[in-house]
Amino acid sequence: MSPRALTFVSGNKGKIAEVAAVLGGLYEVRNVDIDLDEFQGEIDDIARRKCEAASEKVDGFVMVEDTSLCFDALGGLPGPYIKWFLKKLGPSGLHQMLSAYDDKGAEAVCAMAFTHGRGLPITVIKGVCKGRIVSPRGPNTFGWDPCFEPLDTGKTFAEMTIEEKNVISHRSKALAALRETLEKN
Numbered sequence: 001m002s003p004r005a006l007t008f009v010s011g012n013k014g015k016i017a018e019v020a021a022v023l024g025g026l027y028e029v030r031n032v033d034i035d036l037d038e039f040q041g042e043i044d045d046i047a048r049r050k051c052e053a054a055s056e057k058v059d060g061f062v063m064v065e066d067t068s069l070c071f072d073a074l075g076g077l078p079g080p081y082i083k084w085f086l087k088k089l090g091p092s093g094l095h096q097m098l099s100a101y102d103d104k105g106a107e108a109v110c111a112m113a114f115t116h117g118r119g120l121p122i123t124v125i126k127g128v129c130k131g132r133i134v135s136p137r138g139p140n141t142f143g144w145d146p147c148f149e150p151l152d153t154g155k156t157f158a159e160m161t162i163e164e165k166n167v168i169s170h171r172s173k174a175l176a177a178l179r180e181t182l183e184k185n
């Protein structure tokens with residue numbers, strides 16, 4: 001049986017709230033804000049290295065996640081570097097980045113990585129939500145939520161309640177797959 005207590009290492013309030021909303025009833029989710037390095041590379045490798053770094057600092061069952069926002073017209077960039085683009089440009093600047101392109105398609109990717117302890121295997125699980133980049137709508141409370149409109153919804157993530165977002169989001173899909181994996185072991 002898998003242990004029921006897990007430490008989610010993240011300093012991001014939006015992520016913490018969504019993880020708690022999905023996993024809260026099933027696990028004793030403890031959050032620790034440790035400033036981990038922002039690694040470079042492919043999405044899976046980044047999550048794996050982040051988990052390895054977190055497990056050096058936290059004992060036991062530990063989980064991290066790394067989020068990417070990939071623009072189709074830009075070959076998947078900014079991808080894992082979205083944090084810095086968002087910081088400098090804001091949601092409206094992200095929308096303007098695509099002004100020269102007809103293709104506004106994008107995907108949000110959540111890579112969760114967990115290990116049952118330091119030195120033990122690390123599992124990476126991803127969830128993807130396809131959508132498009134739009135001129136920002138809705139409250140500017142979490143990251144790029146105001147400029148990302150998931151396919152066939154007509155609403156940006158920012159215009160949804162946390163419950164609505166958690167039905168379709170990249171993070172909820174990764175968490176559903178993670179739960180399934182954990183329950184099998």
Ligand SMILES: O=c1[nH]c(=O)c2ncn([C@@H]3O[C@H](COP(=O)(O)OP(=O)(O)OP(=O)(O)O)[C@@H](O)[C@H]3O)c2[nH]1
Nearest residue numbers: 009010011012065066067082083086142143144145
């Ligand atoms: O609108 C959003 N809806 C989301 O669902 C979402 N998930 C992440 N983000 C943002 O994308 C960047 C990822 O960088 P990131 O994965 O390194 O996160 P972080 O450094 O903030 O936290 P952490 O690394 O401590 O967990 C950061 O700017 C996050 O704020 C989101 N924005």
Ligand SMILES: [Mg+2]
Nearest residue numbers: 036037038083
């Ligand atoms: Mg980070």
